[in-house]
Amino acid sequence: MGIAIPFDNSYARLPQGFHARVPPKRLAAPRIVKVNRALAAELGLDASALESPEAAAVLSGGAAAPGSEPIALVYAGHQFGQFVPRLGDGRALLLGEVVDRAGARRDIQLKGSGVTPYSRQGDGLAALGPVLREYLVSEAMNALGVPTTRSLAIVATGESVYRETELPGAVLTRVAASHIRVGTFQYFAARGETDNLRVLADHAITRHQPDAVGEPDRYRRLLEGVARRQAALIARWMLLGFVHGVMNTDNMAVSGETIDYGPCAFLDRYDPATVFSSIDRGGRYAYGNQPAIGQWNLARLAECLLPLLSAVEAEAMEQATGALSLYADEFNTAYRAGLRAKIGLTEGTDEDTALAEDLLRRMQEGGADFTATFRGLSVLAGGGDTSAISSGFRDAAAFDAWAQDWQARLARDGADRRASTDAIRRANPAFIPRNQRVEEVIAAAVSDCDFAPFEAFLQVLSRPYDDQPDAGRWADPGPPAPYRTFCGT
Numbered sequence: 001m002g003i004a005i006p007f008d009n010s011y012a013r014l015p016q017g018f019h020a021r022v023p024p025k026r027l028a029a030p031r032i033v034k035v036n037r038a039l040a041a042e043l044g045l046d047a048s049a050l051e052s053p054e055a056a057a058v059l060s061g062g063a064a065a066p067g068s069e070p071i072a073l074v075y076a077g078h079q080f081g082q083f084v085p086r087l088g089d090g091r092a093l094l095l096g097e098v099v100d101r102a103g104a105r106r107d108i109q110l111k112g113s114g115v116t117p118y119s120r121q122g123d124g125l126a127a128l129g130p131v132l133r134e135y136l137v138s139e140a141m142n143a144l145g146v147p148t149t150r151s152l153a154i155v156a157t158g159e160s161v162y163r164e165t166e167l168p169g170a171v172l173t174r175v176a177a178s179h180i181r182v183g184t185f186q187y188f189a190a191r192g193e194t195d196n197l198r199v200l201a202d203h204a205i206t207r208h209q210p211d212a213v214g215e216p217d218r219y220r221r222l223l224e225g226v227a228r229r230q231a232a233l234i235a236r237w238m239l240l241g242f243v244h245g246v247m248n249t250d251n252m253a254v255s256g257e258t259i260d261y262g263p264c265a266f267l268d269r270y271d272p273a274t275v276f277s278s279i280d281r282g283g284r285y286a287y288g289n290q291p292a293i294g295q296w297n298l299a300r301l302a303e304c305l306l307p308l309l310s311a312v313e314a315e316a317m318e319q320a321t322g323a324l325s326l327y328a329d330e331f332n333t334a335y336r337a338g339l340r341a342k343i344g345l346t347e348g349t350d351e352d353t354a355l356a357e358d359l360l361r362r363m364q365e366g367g368a369d370f371t372a373t374f375r376g377l378s379v380l381a382g383g384g385d386t387s388a389i390s391s392g393f394r395d396a397a398a399f400d401a402w403a404q405d406w407q408a409r410l411a412r413d414g415a416d417r418r419a420s421t422d423a424i425r426r427a428n429p430a431f432i433p434r435n436q437r438v439e440e441v442i443a444a445a446v447s448d449c450d451f452a453p454f455e456a457f458l459q460v461l462s463r464p465y466d467d468q469p470d471a472g473r474w475a476d477p478g479p480p481a482p483y484r485t486f487c488g489t
């Protein structure tokens with residue numbers, strides 16, 4: 001029995017310079033470790049077939065499934081601000097696209113399946129630990145309601161990967177609305193290939209801005225669409241305390257999905273300067289810098305699109321700067337509304353925003369935990385006492401003073417306690433993939449071949465807004481002590 005995936009590969013039909021065909025590289029003993037059955041169903045795929053040995057060969061890049069045309073995509077990118085004119089999928093392989101049950105086109109891509117023409121000095125491989133990490137965190141993000149690439153399967157290659165030490169190798173099957181990055185546009189723009197740039201932009205419009213197909217102002221609408229989606233995405237990250245960690249332009253997808261879970265993490269204590277990548281010494285991708293970096297990346301996309309926007313330079317510039325302002329406005333609106341929702345206020349006044357920002361300030365000064373503090377407000381709104389939260393602040397009185405103002409504000413609305421509690425719970429997760437937990441379940445899987453903790457944690461993270469009194473040892477532990485940051489991929 002083979003695996004039947006109804007591929008329809010629009011990206012492979014783009015001109016030659018967009019990608020490179022990669023022949024299969026057969027492995028001796030690949031094994032399926034994990035299949036995401038719910039996602040398989042969403043894609044209209046047979047989950048049982050994905051668990052077969054044939055699937056292990058296909059999903060490790062060792063055999064081509066019927067209809068698949070494995071290609072590595074070329075792209076460029078600014079890495080930590082430095083432009084690299086040619087990066088491309090050095091360890092990823094697009095098997096093809098499928099149209100899912102809801103009618104949306106989705107890429108099915110392997111990550112870690114071996115060298116491609118874009119591998120440069122790299123081995124094209126991925127280790128099991130980072131693959132488990134990407135699977136767990138991307139699925140948690142999806143459950144938290146954040147646009148993201150998804151994880152369909154993990155295959156253990158049965159071969160070793162050498163980093164500082166010898167590690168077991170694995171391949172992740174990733175599903176995405178597309179893998180078109182800001183860096184993909186940069187690749188053609190930097191080479192002055194305006195015709196290819198137009199082909200790429202039209203392809204991106206078909207996939208991500210279908211209402212603009214064939215319209216005279218379609219490139220402006222594409223750029224504005226990316227601006228809106230990035231603003232919404234980064235606002236969601238900020239409201240959940242998510243630090244992407246490596247927001248290079250090649251890690252920004254024009255679909256508006258979170259992509260590349262390398263050195264990412266969630267905040268424990270609230271501090272905008274928090275950085276999780278060991279190589280990010282200047283704090284370029286610190287938590288608090290993310291909205292500005294999103295705009296910087298968008299400016300790089302706008303520069304690429306200038307020749308398509310208008311033949312009149314001043315007009316093209318005006319459209320580009322318009323999109324950057326649109327990003328700022330949309331981000332501010334979404335972020336502020338989200339902050340107010342986190343404290344149970346939905347009216348939209350500046351005073352309410354200021355009240356939420358005042359809490360953030362006190363959390364930073366008091367070294368308080370981001371997720372636990374906000375979630376704790378649901379208990380307080382329901383009539384619980386403040387000590388459970390204020391004990392997380394260096395100066396408990398600072399929180400108590402804020403809580404009094406806040407309670408008075410809720411009372412002014414005549415808000416029903418039950419309704420406030422529910423609204424706050426919906427805006428603030430009880431469970432996030434905290435580093436210490438993520439590391440713990442990865443270590444059990446990689447060192448002891450014990451995947452039970454990984455599975456259990458994945459289950460808990462699939463319902464992050466529910467209380468789950470039965471979560472047991474997976475109950476959110478709050479910040480680790482002593483506080484440490486996790487570094488590396």
Ligand SMILES: Nc1ncnc2c1ncn2[C@@H]1O[C@H](COP(=O)(O)OP(=O)(O)OP(=O)(O)O)[C@@H](O)[C@H]1O
Binds near residue numbers: 246250
């Ligand atoms: N082990 C490797 N072998 C070859 N190329 C690699 C390897 N690791 C990373 N690269 C390449 O280096 C560049 C930057 O890597 P980065 O960590 O941003 O991406 P990634 O995690 O490999 O993939 P993606 O962005 O698709 O999630 C990319 O072009 C990537 O393909």
Ligand SMILES: [Mg+2]
Binds near residue numbers: 250251
């Ligand atoms: Mg990347």
